Amino acid sequence: MTSSSTPPAGPSGPPDAGRPLRRLVARGRGETHRAASPLELFFDLCFVVAIAQAGIQLVHALAENHVGEGITNYAMVFFAIWWAWMNFTWFASAYDNDDVLYRVVTLVQIAGVLVLAAGVSRAFEDHDFLAVWLGYAIMRLAMAAQWLRAARAARGVERSVTLRYAGGILLCQVGWLGLLVLPEGGRPWVFLVMAVAELCVPVLAEKDGQTAWHPHHIAERYGLFTIIVLGETIAAATVAVKTGVEENDALADLLPIATGGLLIVFSAWWIYFVVPIHGHLRSNRQAFLWGYGHYLVFASAAAIGAGLEVAVEQTVGKAHISTLAASAAVTLPTALYLLTLWALHSRHFKVGIAQQAVLPVTALVVICCTFLGEWAVLAAGVVSALAVVTGTTLTARMVAREREAKATAPVV
Structure with a gap:
């Protein structure tokens, strides 16, 4: 375990803070008051620029009824953005020393995602992945450099872990060249093979030892990125409604969509943060999933x-596209969000069939809302909000029963 080799840092930040250059050693998993740094927040905001570009292109594809092609390109581009973000997040949780070199390499990664964002439209429209590949390569080479720097200061199992990370990243980057040299029909297969290879790198790298990631810090980082993505969702929808009102004077027609959209996003935020997930992240097996x-x-x-x-x-x-297809563009990702949150978060903290069933049933009802025509989005928003109310009510009743049981229990 690499975390055992380094004493915990105090609440003021990484060990030896203030020096311009210092050894990139593992931080302690027992640090108190570990919080996201300003650099990490800046990193997240820049990555959302790329997510926004992917979202814009997905809108164009769906609006032109290019559903299959649009979803495929979105999944590929989003994987590149998410995977680079995720790798940095877990590395920073274990090794962030906030010195000058660490900051510079992180800024290089930010530059890479901006290059990727600039190439998103060409990837969707012309199937030209050169800029996307280049931006991803910049991010991944910078990440490999961070792991190699950590390897210089590591010993034993920890050194093997860091070197396997660096080597895996570099080998995968060579594999991604297939997106540039293979025919267009083979690119989805290249993506599938290389995505699986990328996902295997952390599993293989940490097969003998676990990096010193901090559970509370990781949970906070994921939560903050979720907030930023939901904020981008609200911003995009607001601009769309504003444009529709100004250009088509369609306030009455757009009001149900705007109201339903807000209810969906508000419910998405509430459901994500209703449970303290950091207590569940105790091992690599749980954390990887x-x-x-x-x-x-x-x-x-x-x-x-x-x-x-x-x-x-x-x-x-x-x-x-039809009203049914437009409604599905909202209800299906909403249902997927609810089901995924239930699988990752809620089911670990719910007691009894009633509490466990709230989110899966809500997801099913949201899908059924697809068939309600122009009221589909509003109905999906109301259903999502009712799920929050139901879950909160069930939890409150359970807590009240537990308190009553404790109060009436005989003193031994």
Whole structure:
């Protein structure tokens, strides 16, 4: 365990804070008051720029009824963004020493995601992945450099872990060249093979030892990124509604979509943060499943915003799709978000069939709302809000019963 080699740092920050250059050693998992740094928050905001670009292109694809192609390209681009973000997040949780070199390499990664964002439109429209590949390569080479720097200060099992990370990242980056050199029809297969290879790198790298990631810090980082993605969803939907009102004077028609969209996003935030998930992250097995599962959480949260834009465009006559398809663009990612959160978060803290069934049943009802025509989005929002009310009520009753039982229990 690499975490045992380094004493915990205090609440003021990493060990030896204030020096411009210092050894990149593992931080302690027992640190108190560990919180996200300003650099990490800046990192997240820049990554959301790329997510916004992917969302815009998904809107265009769905509005033009290129559903299969749009979803495939979105999944591929979003994986590159999410995986680079996730790798940095877990590395920073274990090794962030906040010196000058660490900051510079992190800023290089930010530059990489901006290059990737600039190439998203060409990837969707022309199937030209050169800029996306280049941006991803910049991020991944910078990440490999961070792992190699950590390896210099490591010993024993920890050194093997860091070197396997660096080597795996570099080998995978060579494999991604297939997106540039293979025919267009083979690119989805390249993506599938290389995505699986990327997912295997952390599992293989940490087979003999666990890096010193901090459970509370990881939970906070994922929560903050969820907030930023949901904020981008609200921003995108707001711009779409504003444009529809100004250009088509369709306030009355768009009001149900705007109201339903807000209820969905508000409910998505509430459900995510209703339980303190950091206590569940005790081992790599739990953490890997939880961390990997957030691909669906982040992707579906961002897709909700794209779906709301599609619904607005369909309502004002700018999208070449049916009302049913526009409704599905909102309800399906909403249902996926709810089911994924239940699988990753809620089921670990719910007691009894009633509490366990709230989110799965809600997801099913949200899907049924797809068939309600122009009221589909509003209905999905109301159902999501009712899920929050139901879950909160059931939890409150359970807590009240437990308190009553304790109060009436005989004193031994």
